[in-house]
Amino acid sequence: MGYFRGTSARRRLDLDRGELTGAIGDSVTVVPLVVALALLTEVSLPHVLVGFGVFQVVWGVAYGLPVSVEPMKALAALAIAGALTYAELALAGLALAVVLLAIGLSGTLAAVERWIGDPVIRGIQFAVGLILLETGIRLALEDPLFGAAGVAIAGLAVAAGRPRASGIAVVAACVAVAAWTAGVPTPTLPGTPPLPDLGAAVGWNVAEGAFAQLAMTVGNAALATSLLFADRFDAEVPADDLSTSMGVTNLLAVPMGAIPMCHGCDGVAGKHAFGARTGGANVLIGAGYLGAALVATPALLAAFPLSMVGAVLAVVAVSLGRAVEASSNLPLSVGIGALALVTNLGVAFLLGVAADLAWERTGR
Numbered sequence: 001m002g003y004f005r006g007t008s009a010r011r012r013l014d015l016d017r018g019e020l021t022g023a024i025g026d027s028v029t030v031v032p033l034v035v036a037l038a039l040l041t042e043v044s045l046p047h048v049l050v051g052f053g054v055f056q057v058v059w060g061v062a063y064g065l066p067v068s069v070e071p072m073k074a075l076a077a078l079a080i081a082g083a084l085t086y087a088e089l090a091l092a093g094l095a096l097a098v099v100l101l102a103i104g105l106s107g108t109l110a111a112v113e114r115w116i117g118d119p120v121i122r123g124i125q126f127a128v129g130l131i132l133l134e135t136g137i138r139l140a141l142e143d144p145l146f147g148a149a150g151v152a153i154a155g156l157a158v159a160a161g162r163p164r165a166s167g168i169a170v171v172a173a174c175v176a177v178a179a180w181t182a183g184v185p186t187p188t189l190p191g192t193p194p195l196p197d198l199g200a201a202v203g204w205n206v207a208e209g210a211f212a213q214l215a216m217t218v219g220n221a222a223l224a225t226s227l228l229f230a231d232r233f234d235a236e237v238p239a240d241d242l243s244t245s246m247g248v249t250n251l252l253a254v255p256m257g258a259i260p261m262c263h264g265c266d267g268v269a270g271k272h273a274f275g276a277r278t279g280g281a282n283v284l285i286g287a288g289y290l291g292a293a294l295v296a297t298p299a300l301l302a303a304f305p306l307s308m309v310g311a312v313l314a315v316v317a318v319s320l321g322r323a324v325e326a327s328s329n330l331p332l333s334v335g336i337g338a339l340a341l342v343t344n345l346g347v348a349f350l351l352g353v354a355a356d357l358a359w360e361r362t363g364r
Contacts, residue, residue, distance in 0.1 A: 013061065013280040022276020023285035024168070026068055026267045029319070032167045032312040033071045033080070035174070037259060038301055039309060041079050042086040044257050045296040046190035051258025053289035055249050059263075060282020062245070065235055067282065068225070068267025069249070072096070072260040074213040074345060077128045080313070081135045083344070084209055087196035092209045093260025094198075097250035099214065104244030109222060117356040120349065121219035122327035123336025124212050127345055129321025130337050132313050139310025149173070150311025167319075170312045178303035187294040193257025208346025215349055217262050221246060224265040232272050332356060 038045035059067045078084040103109055140147030150170045157166035226239040246262050271281050327333035340348035
């Protein structure tokens with residue numbers, strides 16, 4: 001297999017206005033999720049931002065395209081909801097790194113895809129949306145005044161015809177409130193990354209999160225992203241290459257204190273919709289993340305209005321959950337999402353795969 005083959009590796013990197021607006025388009029889900037993780041878990045926001053900054057640049061240059069680098073949403077949602085500790089989140093990311101590397105380097109992604117149908121992938125996306133929505137509503141209700149303010153800001157962005165920017169608009173308001181409360185921070189280099197106890201994290205929670213995330217990663221971050229590059233950029237980016245780069249990313253980034261990361265067709269679509277056409281968008285947003293890491297101090301983070309962040313999570317949840325509308329078997333996908341709420345993502349994933357295979361075998 002020729003890694004980074006085809007036209008993508010030979011594309012130049014532009015740094016024009018379209019690349020800048022495209023870079024912002026990719027941040028609409030990344031920033032709200034990483035801020036929520038930093039507020040609700042032991043994740044270190046400066047180290048997470050450094051991880052995103054470095055690998056945005058790395059893969060933008062390597063592919064020459066506006067490839068997305070975003071959180072593994074199933075794992076992030078479980079951690080935000082309190083179902084995964086930081087150590088479990090990190091261990092699941094490392095386990096998936098090994099699996100994705102093995103899949104990508106062996107060129108066997110199609111074989112994995114065979115067992116995880118579209119209704120399962122959409123069902124897991126819907127389940128993650130429901131989990132985030134439940135968490136967002138709970139947080140927003142802890143301080144109804146700030147929660148309502150977050151909803152109002154998001155609503156204004158939607159009314160202005162910028163629904164994709166609603167989440168980032170609320171985060172910007174949170175930053176303003178935090179800076180007003182705690183003062184403008186002095187730029188500081190991130191220190192030693194946190195070292196979670198991975199040995200104590202071994203258990204069903206890690207397996208559950210990894211199983212659920214694998215379904216989304218294979219379908220959304222590898223196969224769908226490869227297809228989107230062909231459709232929007234006329235570029236050949238094999239799904240196995242994307243799987244390999246995600247494996248490399250997490251093997252290197254998680255020990256640096258970053259969170260599990262993946263590519264994603266929604267992030268690529270966001271960059272394209274906002275004007276990005278080359279990996280220059282990655283270089284620009286990567287530089288932005290690295291700059292933000294210098295001022296993401298504990299004092300600033302502690303001053304964030306958590307209820308407004310809850311409103312952001314609700315916005316992200318609705319956006320993610322609407323992916324279920326594209327399911328080829330809507331009742332099954334909705335059923336998987338509902339089952340995940342009353343049981344857990346791992347059980348819903350395994351039963352969903354079995355139900356989907358049985359449905360296919362009986363000829364629908």
